[in-house]
Amino acid sequence: MAPPTAAIESIPVEGAAHGLRWSWRAHVHGTPTDPVAKTWLARALDVAPEALNLVREPRGRPRLEPPQAGFDCSWSHSGDGLLIALGQGVELGVDCERLRPRPRALDVAHRYFTAAEHEWLASFAALDARDRAFLRLWCAKEAVLKAHGHGLSFGLHKLRFVESGAALVLAECDPGLGAAHDWSLHEFEPAPGYVAALAWR
Template identity: 45%
Template sequence: MSFAVPHLSHAEIHVWRLPWSTDAAEAAPFRALLSAYAGPDAPEVARGEHGKPHFPGAAGTLGFSWSHSQDTALFAVGRGSAGFEVGVDVERIRPRARALELARRFFAPAEAAWLASLGEADVLNGFLTLWTAKEAVLKAHGGGLSYGLHRVAFASDGDEFAPLAFDGDLGPAAGWQVAPVPLEAGLVAAVAWRGEPRSVYVFTFPL
């Protein structure tokens, strides 16, 4: 499957929205997008210590990530210096009766306290906003959930969240950018990368 993509500058992150099902053939658009951005001379995709896919060597200036939830998938890509990485996460909003319990167990204490202070109608959206932001960072880092959600802490400022304290080789938090991905009602998503602010553009596959 060949596909042309918009030009990707070093000041941009591109996020593609795709349909998703349990059919393995659904992965074909991911491969088409990655091939289109990487070009014909890209090496084989390698795997990091914790399984994160990346391009080795000089081709590592292209970072990419994907995520899916029920019928929706996202593919994120960006260019930077060697080793540049991006992470994306999407969650479909559905009832989660144990959201506060999970937050108290896996989030930073201040985050769990903030969620507990919300009205019942706002807890789920707040939980998923934090969850997707944390997962996006952990996917970009490559450690995944096993690294620990509590090691990626955010400060809330109204409806916005800012990196506050990132533990271990994730730090410092100030070196990261985390942005919400604007999608329709019923979906919450975030994209993260280490470095300077960039413009995030969302596309639907195919154009």
């Protein structure tokens, strides 16, 4: 179960993994995320917000251009939280999801995921474990597709993840995403009641 809104920390939490930086903060659902993301990115890059050259690609992907070229960014909003990520020399995407019951998880997986992923989810007898596994897969897929730049419209079925140990690994993908082994994934919990994934190549 997700924590009540009052339990979400109002103090931002920051972290790093594999040379990538991230920041998690409380954010009111339905309010603009771009200004908040831009403020943190400017601070992380040690520039004034007005000097940050942040643009949107035609499909909506945020992109840093000169003089911040060489860095990449992504952010995701779910529930009452906003997760922002920054990296250098990589293409990156991030996604976070609030943990809550997903009664249609298997139906969604059957329609949008690969058959093998659907079978993996169906193997979970406990509904809470299945819901978490579903959201892990969703975050992993969306993080890769955000990094790629096409987002969900590219097709969630065009990339297949498998669990290796306790981690998800991209096993195969559409040639449009490049080689599966070029992608790396870092799963984590940015705040209680949330799961997230950083993907990069």
